[in-house]
Amino acid sequence: xxxxxxxxxxxxxxxxxxxxxxxxxxxxxxxxxxxxxxxxxxxxxxxxxxxxxxxxxxxxxxxxxxxxxxxxxxxxxxxxxxxxxxxxxxxxxxxxxxxxxxxxxxxxxxxxxxxxxxxxxxxxxxxxxxxxxxxxxxxxxxxxxxxxxxxxxxxxxxxxxxxxxxxxxxxxxxxxxxxxxxxxxxxxxxxxxxxxxxxxxxxxxxxxxxxxxxxxxxxxxxxxxxxxxxxxxxxxxxxxxxxxxxxxxxxxxxxxx
Amino acid sequence: xxxxxxxxxxxxxxxxxxxxxxxxxxxxxxxxxxxxxxxxxxxxxxxxxxxxxxxxxxxxxxxxxxxxxxxxxxxxxxxxxxxxxxxxxxxxxxxxxxxxxxxxxxxxxxxxxxxxxxxxxxxxxxxxxxxxxxxxxxxxxxxxxxxxxxxxxxxxxxxxxxxxxxxxxxxxxxxxxxxxxxxxxxxxxxxxxxxxxxxxxxxxxxxxxxxxxxxxxxxxxxxxxxxxxxxxxxxxxxxxxxxxxxxxxxxxxxxxxxxxxxxxxxxxxxxxxxxxxxxxxxxxxxxxxxxxxxxxxxxxxxxxxxxxxxxxxxxxxxxxxxxxxxxxxxxxxxxxxxxxxxxxxxxxxxxxxxxxxxxxxxxxxxxxxxxxxxxxxxxxxxxxxxxxxxxxxxxxxxxxxxx
Numbered sequence: 001x002x003x004x005x006x007x008x009x010x011x012x013x014x015x016x017x018x019x020x021x022x023x024x025x026x027x028x029x030x031x032x033x034x035x036x037x038x039x040x041x042x043x044x045x046x047x048x049x050x051x052x053x054x055x056x057x058x059x060x061x062x063x064x065x066x067x068x069x070x071x072x073x074x075x076x077x078x079x080x081x082x083x084x085x086x087x088x089x090x091x092x093x094x095x096x097x098x099x100x101x102x103x104x105x106x107x108x109x110x111x112x113x114x115x116x117x118x119x120x121x122x123x124x125x126x127x128x129x130x131x132x133x134x135x136x137x138x139x140x141x142x143x144x145x146x147x148x149x150x151x152x153x154x155x156x157x158x159x160x161x162x163x164x165x166x167x168x169x170x171x172x173x174x175x176x177x178x179x180x181x182x183x184x185x186x187x188x189x190x191x192x193x194x195x196x197x198x199x200x201x202x203x204x205x206x207x208x209x210x211x212x213x214x215x216x217x218x219x220x221x222x223x224x225x226x227x228x229x230x231x232x233x234x235x236x237x238x239x240x241x242x243x244x245x246x247x248x249x250x251x252x253x254x255x256x257x
Numbered sequence: 258x259x260x261x262x263x264x265x266x267x268x269x270x271x272x273x274x275x276x277x278x279x280x281x282x283x284x285x286x287x288x289x290x291x292x293x294x295x296x297x298x299x300x301x302x303x304x305x306x307x308x309x310x311x312x313x314x315x316x317x318x319x320x321x322x323x324x325x326x327x328x329x330x331x332x333x334x335x336x337x338x339x340x341x342x343x344x345x346x347x348x349x350x351x352x353x354x355x356x357x358x359x360x361x362x363x364x365x366x367x368x369x370x371x372x373x374x375x376x377x378x379x380x381x382x383x384x385x386x387x388x389x390x391x392x393x394x395x396x397x398x399x400x401x402x403x404x405x406x407x408x409x410x411x412x413x414x415x416x417x418x419x420x421x422x423x424x425x426x427x428x429x430x431x432x433x434x435x436x437x438x439x440x441x442x443x444x445x446x447x448x449x450x451x452x453x454x455x456x457x458x459x460x461x462x463x464x465x466x467x468x469x470x471x472x473x474x475x476x477x478x479x480x481x482x483x484x485x486x487x488x489x490x491x492x493x494x495x496x497x498x499x500x501x502x503x504x505x506x507x508x509x510x511x512x513x514x515x516x517x518x519x520x521x522x523x524x525x526x527x528x529x530x531x532x533x534x535x536x537x538x539x540x541x542x543x544x545x546x547x548x549x550x551x552x553x554x555x556x557x558x559x560x561x562x563x564x565x566x567x568x569x570x571x572x573x574x575x576x577x578x579x580x581x582x583x584x585x586x587x588x589x590x591x592x593x594x595x596x597x598x599x600x601x602x603x604x605x606x607x608x609x610x611x612x613x614x615x616x617x618x619x620x621x622x623x624x625x626x627x628x629x630x631x632x633x634x635x636x637x638x639x640x641x642x643x644x645x646x647x648x649x650x651x652x653x654x655x656x657x658x659x660x
Contacts, residue, residue, distance in 0.1 A: 054551040055421065057428045057538065058272040064415060076549050099270055100536040104550030126270050126536070151274040153435065158276060176274055177433040 002120050003092045003145055003168035006045055007201045007223065016218050016256040019203055020044040020249060021096065021228030023052055023066035025075025026235055029083045035235060038242040040089040042249025043256075047089070048123065048228070051080050051097035058125035060177075062229040066236065077105060077113075084117040094121035094147065094168075102127075102135060111138035121145040121168045129158070129165050136165060147171050152192050159195070169201040169224060174217070177206065190220045215255035227252055261449030263573035265534075268541045269448040271428075278435045283450040285355045290457065295354060302346045306379060307336045309343075309461065313469035313633070318600040319613075323620045325628065328478070329603070329636045330466055330494060339606065339638030340462060340490045341372035345441060347458030349376035352439035359438040360384040363427040365392055365420035365486070366561035366608065367399025368638055369443030374408035376441075384408045387426040389419035392560045399642050417522075417554035420486075420564045424538050444487025445568030448539030452492075452568050459493025466633055467497055479629020480505040483637065484611040485529060485582075486562035488571045490637035495580065505581060505629070508571060509615045511557035512584035518545070518553060526555035528567045529575055529582040542569040558587035558650075559607035559643070585614040593617055594640060594647060606638035607646065 010017055020039045024032050036047050052067035052075055059067070084093055095114055102110045102124065114122060122144055127135065129148055139146040145168030152175060154162060163170060174189040189204055196202060204217045205226030214225045227248075234244045261267050269279055289295040303309045311331045320327045332340035345362075352360060360382045364370030370386040377384035386403055390412040393400055400410050416422035424447075431440040445452040445459075463481075470478055481498060483491035485508035498504045513525035523545045525531075532543035535550060545553040545565040557563040574580040585593075590607060593614035598604045605613060612634045619625050640647075 054416070055425055055537070057425050058432065060429070061415075068415070071551065076551075078549075098536075100544075100546065100550040100552070102550075103534075103536055103541075104546065104548075125272050126539075128269060128271065128273055128276050130276075131268055131270055149273040153274060153277045155277070162273070173274060176435060 001090060001092045003046065003094070006092050007169070010045060016222065017045040017201070017203070017224035018043055018249065018253045018256050019046040019048060019224050019226040020231055021048040021050060021226065022231055022235065023050040023063060023070050024080050024083060025052060025070030025073055026066040027069060027238070028073055029075065029079055032083060033087055034242055035245055036087055036089060038246040039231070039249050040091050042246035043253025044091065044249050046092045046094060046224070048094045048096045048226070049084060049119070051077060051095055051101060053098035053101055056098060060229065062232050062236070066232045077101060081113045081117040084119050087118070092121060093119045094123060095119045096123040096125070099124050099127045107134045107138040108141065111135070111142040111144050114144050115142040119144070121147050123147045123171060125149065129162050132165070149173055150192070150196060152176060152188060163196070163198045163200065166200055169203045170196070170198060171226065172196070172202055172204045172222070173206045174204050175207060189217050189222070193221045211251045211255045214252045218255055225252065225256065263570045264576055266540070266542050266569035266572045266576070267449055267452065269539060270536045270541065271448045271539045272432055274432050275435065278431070279448055279450065281355070285351060286450055286454055289351060289354050295350065299347060299350055302350065303343070303461065307342045307346060308334065310465045311335060313466060313473065315473070316601050319597070322600065323616065323625060325625060326631045327616065328470065328633045330462060330633055332462060332490065332635060332637050333603070333605065333609070333639035337368070337372050337375055338641060339368040339372065340459060340493060341369045341443060342375060343461055343493065344443065344455050344458040344489060345369070345372040345376040348439065348441045348454065349380050349382065352382070352441070353380055355439065357437060357439040358383060359434065360441050361387070361427050361430050361438055362441045362443060363387045363420065363423035364443065365389070365423070365563060366559065367392065367396040367403070367642060368561060370408070370410065371399050371402050373441050373443070374403040374406040377408060378406040385430065386410050387413055387423040387430070389417070389423045390414050391418040392420065395646055396560055396642055398645070419554070419560070421552065428538070444489040445492045445570060446487040446538065446540060446566060452540065452570050455489050456492045456496055456570060459489050460496040462490065462493040462635065463495060463497035466494060470633065474631060476631070477501055477504050478631045478633045480507060480632045481635065482507045482509060482612045482615050482632060483635035484509050484562060484608045485567060485571060486511070486526060486564045486608065487566070488568040490635050492568060492570060494635040499579060506579065507581050507583055507615060509611045510582060510584045511559060511562035511611060512586040513556040514587060516584065520547065522554040522556060524556050525584065526557045526562050526564055527584045528565060529571055530584055532567065537566040540569045542566055543572045558590055558646070559611065561606070561608040562611065583615060585611050585618055589614040589618055591647065591650065603636070604640035605636055606640050607643045609635070609637045612636070
C-alpha cells in the first residue's frame with residue numbers, strides 16, 4: 001500500500017496517523033511478523049521496519065541494542081526482503097536503514113527489492129539530501145517514496161530542498177539528539193511545525209512514548225506521530241510482547257483520532 | 258566534482274541534524290585558515306606549547322644496518338608524545354574562534370584523547386573523550402593522563418568496544434549537544450570538512466620535512482613511509498609532497514594476524530589494501546565490510562591502527578596510484594619496536610613501529626631498492642603508552658615457550 005493512499009484514507013476519516021517502528025529480526029524474523037500484526041491490530045497505520053546496521057549512529061541505546069540482537073540472530077537484507085514480502089497487513093511498510101547497506105546492494109536494486117517486497121518508503125538517517133541523488137532516482141524509478149528528515153536546526157535553503165525532495169511524508173525530528181524516549185516533546189514540536197510549509201504530511205518522531213505525548217504532538221499540528229523506542233523496549237523485555245505492543249499501539253492511536 | 262569529494266571518495270553522510278554544524282565548521286575554517294591573527298596564535302601554540310619544529314633525525318645505526326640513508330621525523334617528541342597535538346591545537350583554536358565551550362573527541366590508543374585533553378586544559382574548554390572499553394583497558398595510563406588534565410573519559414561498551422564504536426558514541430553526543438560543542442575528530446576521517454581540516458593541520462609535518470631534508474641532503478627523499486590507521490600522520494607528511502611525483506609514498510597498514518576475514522571480523526585493519534568501497538561514519542571511503550555492507554571489526558596489535566575504515570583522501574590517492582599502500586603484520590611491527598629501541602635508543606609507538614617494520618621487511622625481502630637510497634620514516638609517536646601491551650605479550654610468549 002502506498003503511503004499517500006493511507007494518508008488520504010485517514011483524511012476521510014478525519015484521523016491522524018500512528019507510525020510504529022520495529023527492528024526487523026529482533027528477536028527473530030518470525031517474531032517480527034507477529035509483532036507487526038499486533039501493531040496493526042492495535043491501530044498502527046504505517047509500520048517502519050528497521051533493517052539493522054552494525055553502526056547505527058543516529059539511534060540511541062534502545063534501538064542500537066535491538067539492532068545488535070537482530071544481527072546476532074542472523075538478520076540480513078536477503079531475509080529482510082523475504083520477510084517483508086510475507087507480511088500481508090493492509091498498511092504501508094517503510095524501510096529504515098543506514099546508507100552503506102543500500103550502497104552495497106546498489107541503489108537501484110535496493111529500491112527494486114523494496115518495491116517487490118511491498119515496501120513503499122525508505123528512510124535513511126545518515127543520507128542527507130545533498131548525497132541522495134542516486135537513491136532518489138532509484139526510488140522514483142521503482143515508485144518508492146524517499147523520506148527526508150527535518151530537525152530543529154534545519155533552516156533556510158536546506159529546509160526548502162529537503163521538503164521539495166521528500167515524498168510520502170516528511171520526518172520531523174522534534175529535538176536534537178538520537179532516538180529514545182523523552183519526557184517533554186510539546187514545545188520544540190510546536191516551534192518546528194510552525195516553521196514548516198509543505199503539502200506533504202508531517203510526521204513527528206524522536207521521544208514520543210505515550211498517548212499523552214502523542215496527543216500533544218497532534219494538537220501542535222502534526223499529521224502523524226512516529227513511535228519507536230517505546231515499542232522496542234517492550235520487545236526487549238520479552239514479556240507478553242504481542243499483547244503489550246498491541247495495547248500501546250491502541251493507546252497511542254486513540255490520540256490520533 | 259563537489260568540493261566535499263576526493264575523486265569519488267569523501268562526502269557528508271551524516272544525520273540531518275549535523276549538516277548545519279558541518280556547514281558552520283567549514284565556513285569558520287575558510288574564514289580563519291588564512292587569518293593572520295589565527296595563524297599567529299596557532300604558531301605560538303605549535304612552537305611554545307607543542308615544541309615544534311620536531312627534528313628530522315638521521316638514524317645512523319639503522320642506516321648502517323640496511324645500507325640506505327634513513328631519517329626519522331620525530332613526531333614522538335611533540336608534547337604528549339605523538340603528532341596528534343598538531344591537529345587538536347588547530348581545531349581547539351578554531352573552536353575557540355567559533356565560540357564553542359565544549360570539546361568532545363574519540364580515541365583509540367588514547368593519543369588523540371590525550372592531545373585533546375591537553376588542548377582543552379590549556380585553552381579552557383570543558384572536554385569529554387569517548388574510548389572503546391577494550392582500549393580503556395589496554396591503554397589505561399592514557400586514560401589516567403586524560404583525567405589528570407580534566408577530561409571526562411567515557412568507556413564505550415557497544416560493538417567491538419574499540420575506536421569505531423567510540424566514534425559512534427561521539428557522533429551521538431554531538432547530535433545531542435551540537436549547539437555548544439565542537440567534535441574534535443582525530444584523524445583524516447569522517448564527513449567533509451574534517452578530512453581536509455585534519456590534513457591541513459597535520460601537514461606541518463611534511464612542510465618541515467621538506468625544508469629539513471633540503472638542508473641536510475640537498476634533495477627530496479626517494480620515499481616517505483608512514484603508518485596508516487585513519488591516516489592523519491600519513492596525510493600530514495605526504496600532503497606537501499603530493500605534487501613531487503618523484504617522491505614515493507608508502508602508507509603502512511596493520512596486517513594484524515593475517516590478511517584474512519572471518520564472517521564477523523577482519524584479522525587485520527588493512528582497509529586501504531583490501532577494503533571495499535562503502536560509507537562509514539560520514540564518508541564514502543574504503544572500509545572493511547561483509548557482503549551485505551555490515552562493518553567488520555578490525556584487528557591490530559596497535560590500538561591506534563585498529564579501525565575499519567581509512568581517510569577518503571588516502572582512498573583517492575591509492576585509487577589514482579599516487580600512493581603505494583602496504584601492510585606489515587603484528588609480529589613484524591613488534592620486531593621493529595624492539596629493533597628501533599635497541600639500535601637507536603628510541604622506543605616507538607606500536608603504530609609507528611609499523612612504518613619502521615616496512616623498511617625492515619623490504620630489506621628482508623631484498624626489495625630495498627623499491628624504497629631508494631634516501632628514506633624518511635614518520636615516527637608518529639613514542640612507545641611509552643605501549644610498554645604494558647608489549648610486556649604482556651613477552652610474558653605470554655615466555656609462558657608458551659615453557660609449556
